[in-house]
Amino acid sequence: xxxxxxxxxxxxxxxxxxxxxxxxxxxxxxxxxxxxxxxxxxxxxxxxxxxxxxxxxxxxxxxxxxxxxxxxxxxxxxxxxxxxxxxxxxxxxxxxxxxxxxxxxxxxxxxxxxxxxxxxxxxxxxxxxxxxxxxxxxxxxxxxxxxxxxxxxxxxxxxxxxxxxxxxxxxxxxxxxxxxxxxxxxxxxxxxxxxxxxxxxxxxxxxxxxxxxxxxxxxxxxxxxxxxxxxxxxxxxxxxxxxxxxxxxxxxxxxxx
Amino acid sequence: xxxxxxxxxxxxxxxxxxxxxxxxxxxxxxxxxxxxxxxxxxxxxxxxxxxxxxxxxxxxxxxxxxxxxxxxxxxxxxxxxxxxxxxxxxxxxxxxxxxxxxxxxxxxxxxxxxxxxxxxxxxxxxxxxxxxxxxxxxxxxxxxxxxxxxxxxxxxxxxxxxxxxxxxxxxxxxxxxxxxxxxxxxxxxxxxxxxxxxxxxxxxxxxxxxxxxxxxxxxxxxxxxxxxxxxxxxxxxxxxxxxxxxxxxxxxxxxxxxxxxxxxxxxxxxxxxxxxxxxxxxxxxxxxxxxxxxxxxxxxxxxxxxxxxxxxxxxxxxxxxxxxxxxxxxxxxxxxxxxxxxxxxxxxxxxxxxxxxxxxxxxxxxxxxxxxxxxxxxxxxxxxxxxxxxxxxxxxxxxxxxxxxxxxxxxxxxxxxxxxxxxxxxxxxxxxxxxxxxxxxxxxxxxxxxxxxxxxxxxxxxxxxxxxxxxxxxxxxxxxxxxxxxxxxxxxxxxxxxxxxxxxxxxxxxxxxxxxxxxxxxxxxxxxxx
Numbered sequence: 001x002x003x004x005x006x007x008x009x010x011x012x013x014x015x016x017x018x019x020x021x022x023x024x025x026x027x028x029x030x031x032x033x034x035x036x037x038x039x040x041x042x043x044x045x046x047x048x049x050x051x052x053x054x055x056x057x058x059x060x061x062x063x064x065x066x067x068x069x070x071x072x073x074x075x076x077x078x079x080x081x082x083x084x085x086x087x088x089x090x091x092x093x094x095x096x097x098x099x100x101x102x103x104x105x106x107x108x109x110x111x112x113x114x115x116x117x118x119x120x121x122x123x124x125x126x127x128x129x130x131x132x133x134x135x136x137x138x139x140x141x142x143x144x145x146x147x148x149x150x151x152x153x154x155x156x157x158x159x160x161x162x163x164x165x166x167x168x169x170x171x172x173x174x175x176x177x178x179x180x181x182x183x184x185x186x187x188x189x190x191x192x193x194x195x196x197x198x199x200x201x202x203x204x205x206x207x208x209x210x211x212x213x214x215x216x217x218x219x220x221x222x223x224x225x226x227x228x229x230x231x232x233x234x235x236x237x238x239x240x241x242x243x244x245x246x247x248x249x250x251x252x253x254x255x256x257x
Numbered sequence: 258x259x260x261x262x263x264x265x266x267x268x269x270x271x272x273x274x275x276x277x278x279x280x281x282x283x284x285x286x287x288x289x290x291x292x293x294x295x296x297x298x299x300x301x302x303x304x305x306x307x308x309x310x311x312x313x314x315x316x317x318x319x320x321x322x323x324x325x326x327x328x329x330x331x332x333x334x335x336x337x338x339x340x341x342x343x344x345x346x347x348x349x350x351x352x353x354x355x356x357x358x359x360x361x362x363x364x365x366x367x368x369x370x371x372x373x374x375x376x377x378x379x380x381x382x383x384x385x386x387x388x389x390x391x392x393x394x395x396x397x398x399x400x401x402x403x404x405x406x407x408x409x410x411x412x413x414x415x416x417x418x419x420x421x422x423x424x425x426x427x428x429x430x431x432x433x434x435x436x437x438x439x440x441x442x443x444x445x446x447x448x449x450x451x452x453x454x455x456x457x458x459x460x461x462x463x464x465x466x467x468x469x470x471x472x473x474x475x476x477x478x479x480x481x482x483x484x485x486x487x488x489x490x491x492x493x494x495x496x497x498x499x500x501x502x503x504x505x506x507x508x509x510x511x512x513x514x515x516x517x518x519x520x521x522x523x524x525x526x527x528x529x530x531x532x533x534x535x536x537x538x539x540x541x542x543x544x545x546x547x548x549x550x551x552x553x554x555x556x557x558x559x560x561x562x563x564x565x566x567x568x569x570x571x572x573x574x575x576x577x578x579x580x581x582x583x584x585x586x587x588x589x590x591x592x593x594x595x596x597x598x599x600x601x602x603x604x605x606x607x608x609x610x611x612x613x614x615x616x617x618x619x620x621x622x623x624x625x626x627x628x629x630x631x632x633x634x635x636x637x638x639x640x641x642x643x644x645x646x647x648x649x650x651x652x653x654x655x656x657x658x659x660x661x662x663x664x665x666x667x668x669x670x671x672x673x674x675x676x677x678x679x680x681x682x683x684x685x686x687x688x689x690x691x692x693x694x695x696x697x698x699x700x701x702x703x704x705x706x707x708x709x710x711x712x713x714x715x716x717x718x719x720x721x722x723x724x725x726x727x728x729x730x731x732x733x734x735x736x737x738x739x740x741x742x743x744x745x746x747x748x749x750x751x752x753x754x755x756x757x758x759x760x761x762x763x764x765x766x767x768x769x770x771x772x773x774x775x776x777x778x779x780x781x782x783x784x785x786x787x
Contacts, residue, residue: 085780113682124677128266140259141683
């Protein structure tokens with residue numbers, strides 16, 4: 001449905017939406033992630049519920065993109081497709097000029113583990129593990145037993161450094177249930193960064209936080225984007241937060257509006 | 258890495274799963290205990306079954322005989338060569354045993370075995386089960402002064418003399434009393450009155466033995482009957498008849514004291530008492546013959562089957578009584594030839610060699626190893642053990658379903674965590690192995706603790722039995738039934754290893770389905786799961 005002429009350039013879109021007082025356009029940036037006519041439906045008792053009806057967009061390197069929309073507009077599904085957590089019914093996802101939606105499971109797992117960092121609304125830390133261990137989990141997954149033990153010192157040092165950066169140096173040995181929401185989300189950010197990804201995918205990272213903690217997290221993300229050249233795609237329904245992004249993609253009913 | 262870390266953490270934080278392992282633990286412990294006790298039991302039974310049975314026996318059917326046994330022994334020695342360590346000949350005949358207890362005649366059936374006191378003990382384990390320490394070194398059919406096992410109490414010549422003295426005194430006091438048991442004992446005083454007519458009655462009533470008149474051992478000296486004109490005076494306080502060794506259970510009853518509820522031994526006979534044995538003679542048209550014998554010892558193998566029926570007397574004497582000695586050649590016939598093999602000889606091989614020499618269509622001899630003779634009971638015990646093992650393993654299998662259910666619950670509970678791991682790039686097989694190694698860990702814990710419990714239980718099983726008996730007031734392990742003083746146990750390392758392996762295997766198998774379910778979870782759906 002509606003395949004033709006649905007490719008919309010993100011950059012002009014963001015310029016249109018955010019007005020002239022935003023940072024100037026960074027036209028020179030190459031595209032990091034691109035979607036081509038993504039379609040995805042869910043089925044409820046054989047009843048097709050279309051969620052994405054053909055989404056095409058490009059995300060330039062080092063950009064901070066916000067995807068906004070009402071709940072049910074398909075923004076989370078879009079993020080899952082970008083992060084290879086799910087497969088589109090139709091359409092393609094390209095990452096660094098390589099198609100990734102049709103990769104075998106191992107390839108997509110490697111991508112998620114190494115190239116992408118993921119942050120969720122409900123933090124999604126493992127309750128049995130301490131903060132330090134939680135941050136180390138992606139490294140444990142990405143390495144075999146032997147190579148993990150060989151590099152353990154390096155990994156732990158990096159994890160500690162990251163936790164320190166997000167202000168959790170005093171919480172290394174704490175379990176998630178001993179921490180506040182803001183602290184957990186910052187730990188989740190640290191976890192997302194342990195493998196030094198190029199792309200950070202955030203699914204309503206501030207959605208479950210009070211405004212103070214929320215803006216804290218947002219500042220952290222902005223800082224990462226500006227200072228560490230991390231490409232960030234963030235799903236949010238908060239227009240105020242979206243205003244701080246370079247680009248804003250508005251989703252309405254499964255399409256980019 | 259995360260797999261082991263997580264399964265370790267799950268193990269330490271999910272106590273409900275440990276509860277599901279309790280059944281594995283109990284199953285493992287029970288299997289170990291049952292196997293140990295059963296193999297202890299089987300071992301003890303083997304020893305005891307083997308005890309009186311020689312390795313190989315060449316036997317004629319009951320009441321029949323083997324002629325020229327020495328010739329056959331020579332042939333067997335040629336056949337089996339070095340494998341034969343010792344050979345003995347025996348005569349076996351069912352007989353009736355009669356004696357008086359408190360003045361009442363008692364008759365019981367026995368299997369009378371004539372043994373050679375020099376060679377019999379070399380062939381089968383016999384001497385260790387005797388009650389006199391000297392007989393344990395060398396069988397003797399002479400009554401000993403004393404020194405019998407303390408359990409028997411007052412026994413031997415000492416007892417015999419005291420008994421004579423008592424009856425003598427008793428008969429002096431009640432000389433006019435009509436029928437008293439005292440008069441069975443001939444004394445110097447009433448020799449002319451009582452002994453002579455009794456000899457007469459004995460000589461014409463040989464085949465009527467068993468009737469009440471004949472239960473008078475003192476009056477039935479065969480030598481007197483043979484030489485009626487010679488006045489032979491048998492003095493029971495100085496003389497004994499041919500010795501007989503009785504199976505303990507023939508003479509012994511376990512009596513429960515109604516007041517104290519304790520079992521005590523009641524001896525109907527003691528070494529030093531006289532008894533009568535009635536048996537058929539050998540050869541064509543057998544008749545019954547009655548012989549006086551003196552109990553000289555007891556045989557207690559703790560195998561009720563044996564202790565209850567066997568009685569042993571000298572081979573030559575038995576052959577003589579039953580008329581088994583050829584008057585011309587002086588060669589005695591026997592019922593069976595028993596062979597002991599040297600250590601390490603192949604039992605069945607030697608048996609087959611000997612059996613081949615006595616083909617069934619030309620001989621009436623049966624060649625059997627001790628295992629053949631006890632095959633039904635050995636097979637029954639083995640079957641029992643197999644079935645017990647299957648049943649108990651089913652318990653562990655049932656425990657496996659408990660683990661399965663618990664694991665499904667845990668997988669549901671951990672759905673979100675599985676989603677997290679998958680979103681962080683964990684492969685499906687990685688997620689699966691978290692739960693598999695969790696199952697492995699649970700199985701190891703269950704099997705480990707179970708083994709520990711089982712071994713402790715086995716080591717202290719007699720204390721446990723005593724404790725249970727103390728609290729329940731019932732004898733859990735009644736030696737009267739089993740004839741074991743203690744519950745015998747053997748811990749077999751391989752059995753333990755197999756049980757542990759089986760239990761761990763079941764725990765892992767039970768984890769397979771839930772693990773597959775976990776592995777198949779879709780990351781997005783798992784993350785969305787609340």
